[in-house]
Amino acid sequence: MKNSALLLPKRFILSVFLIAIFVWSLFSVCWNSGLFHAGGFVTLLQIVKGAIEPDFTPDILANGLKAAWITLAYAVAGMSLAILYAFIVGILASGTLTSTKAAHLTSKIFFRGILGFTRSIHELIWAWLFVAAVGLSPYAAILALAIPYGGILGRIFADMLNDVPEEPILALKAAGASKLQVLVYGHLPLVRADMISYTMYRFECSIRSSAIMSFVGLGGLGYEIQLSLADLKYSQVWTYVYFLIALVLLIDGWSNIVRRGLVEEKRVNGLSIGWLSSFLTVLLIILSWVYVTAGIHFLDLFSDKNIQYGQRFFGGMFGAGNPHPAYLDKDNWASALKLTLETLKMSIMAIGFATMAAFITVLPAARNIANGQLTLKKRWYNWILFGFIRILYIFSRSVPELVWAMMIIFLFKPGLLPGAIALALHNFGILGKLWAEVIEDMDSRPIRNLSSAGASRWQSFYYGILPNVLPRFLTYILYRWEVIMRTTIVVGFVGAGGLGIQFKLSMSYFQYTNITLLLICYMVLVVIADFASESTRKAVK
Template structure:
């Protein structure tokens, strides 16, 4: 008797309602940007000449030896900023991630018998404290610290470490909360102290994902170090800013290529290290639960057994079954005599690959060298001048009671900021999904999902597929290597100031980040549904739409929602170039030393960020 078909899902459900809400939000954002309005002029026809001149200069960058030496030194400064900022942010983030995770408080301070959950209350309190440094962009931190410490490398390092430490704490806490707690609970039930059980039962499982995200955060720190050059912190961003002021496009493109070389090298290096560690993704949002074996933690050569397990050949597969008729099947030693049951030999600790050893050694050497090269003067933080300026800033930052006009202006600018972030993430999400497929090896190269081996392994070399693969990856690298404020200045050649050029700039920048993350998801996907569809005669487009996209759609949406939170923070940096919203208001208040007004704006920005964070979590939770 054939099985009945499952009932058709309801047309109106939670996902359809979220989709409808997203479409309405996108239409509202387009209206806020002035798209489709007759009385709004968006395109500046007189800027096409400069726009074309800028792109033509990409073919002839400045190769003056003296200028190349300056750019080489600036590249090392940017790298040192990224290393130092990442190191401090990981130290702060690990401690903050542990004390803000739910599993930590459930372990060390479980709910009392009266039902009062002190641990949860403390965790929520620490999360509230870490919300403030997270919502303030590193550029705002840099401008604030600049007024206290002056032009000093310590400004750039702390501007990266403070907000990134809070962001790392948030992500680390989510990783710990989504790690399988059964080994932890088993140790606690066996009488192991809670702290020891946490260190040995939970952290080792979460370590691969923690390290993988640490590499991703290092790449983000390099991009932020380039952005901080806008405020005079030095490095590649500062040199690009000087070239922009003189409209020397060949020199600008030399700086862009230096940024691409730096970020591309770090990208390849971190990818190699993660593969050797068994971590296939930079940011694994929707697969943090370890209730089942994860292929990312298994040997990439076998993809079925851990490295420490060595399978031996076996004979009769039923020899371990008591009903198989084998008289020795009930004897646990019989398989060792007749080799009739499957036996595994547990080896010692696996040998670390030499490339991984070299990478750990390079990192151990790079951290102290970077701190030594920047010559950070930590005594400036506690000097009399710094304490005096900090006290004056705190007193000046006490906000006045807002009147109706101020609240109305903040509400209007908040709506513009929200619309800017929605347009940016919509552009980045759609573009990232499209480019993630040609940028994935498993899609375009022979033997992949869309190009199975038809002529055997000795078919001609796929020059066209390689050109598509590396062209897509270079495009993604270019879009994420160039900071968003630079993209905004480029689009201001042909667009009038407003939220539209800022949204396009943020969208293009985040497109490169999302496209690379999504391409990794495509490369690490289970390929059995796609190959089954191809074996049944499905074409490449059908395999893509029915075999690949349905599996990845949930993770694509999760990545997009995660970057939406980041886009909202980054609206501040495009506000520097007149993109509008709360970011532009913050820039005006900082330049006029209106710290009281800045506090009000930051409170409003924090509430907006909290709302976006909550909404993103509500949408991502059912997808996990």
């Protein structure tokens, strides 16, 4: 009881602190009519009209199907490399193959450091670096997806291997099993289902990431969206956006089937879901690699021309031949740190907007509230609200942040606010979905007792639901803030402010040492966010 009494004030204090930080971030925006373009609202109406009346002519549909396949092929090829990298480095980062404590600690620190570095840089940054070094090759897109996603998956795989129950592992060791045998027959069978489940979730995310590879000219749905926006053909923009949403929903549905099959061992015509899914996965990987590398050999990456370009680019980043590199100049550091602070404010503003929107909509989005099971109150409009908000969540999270930013920048002038809104629009759908599932999974008995005593819906939420779900809500807010921090630099590419816009300018003007300086600031910001988020989550558990 004593611990419980201490936890509630901790969570309350944390909530107040987060609100205060959000309010502080709002002062970075000058709230006046100067935020908007002169014809911004007219453009907004045109964009909305395009959403209602998309272009479904045969040529556009055929082009959309082709672009969707390119997006899927890049995602599949990139994720296949990411899984391989994550599996190997994740095992090494877990320390399960080491014999001594010193080797175990060294292995974990070294390989977790590699995973941390590769996942801290956004996939679009990797794509831009690869394109600058080796040109517009499909391998640039594939490697740009594989490296950060491999880092994310590897970190999760390592944590899963470290968190397995000790009893089966100790039993295998007592029977004389080697480290490799303990891994193969002990650790991996226990985490196999969780590994596959999380990989399928990250695969859904990779579809959105694959779409924004377009920004550096690598094709796919994002490339078509970008071209249509440049031509102000908003009806075509939304056609390609709907293709992207359909692709994300297809992968999401496949992911749910696979996860259900792992739990329930379901069968289709005598074949287990697992075997059927494995066959389809292998087939899709083969088709994707054949398509994206048709006529292009991997060894072409190491041609004399590419090696020369790579040496010039990466050598330039390290200051080769530059007597006054930007990362050794105090004025450049002052400018970069100012942009870093702006980027931090943008991320806080974004998670604040997303949190408010999710908080307002989450109650009607929970299935056990819509059917009256939790509150014992059924209303004729419950299912209408449930369906509408759930569709809104899907729509919100299916469109990548960069695509949202490309459209919002037509309404707002360049600055922090359009970037924050674009990030919030994408993360609002994710937060809402996660929070609704938390409410659906909670124990309904205390809430039903409150409802039976005559409590209103909001009283039930404030006194019954909120105290139970607040820790999970805070955890998801902090987790999404980490993700937003990685993405802030990306929305800056289209003029949304922060480090991103300066990074784009530095790339355009070949200011290589300035790129290095901005990447250092960016990675430090991501690491600080990761540390602050992890420490805070532990404090409120």
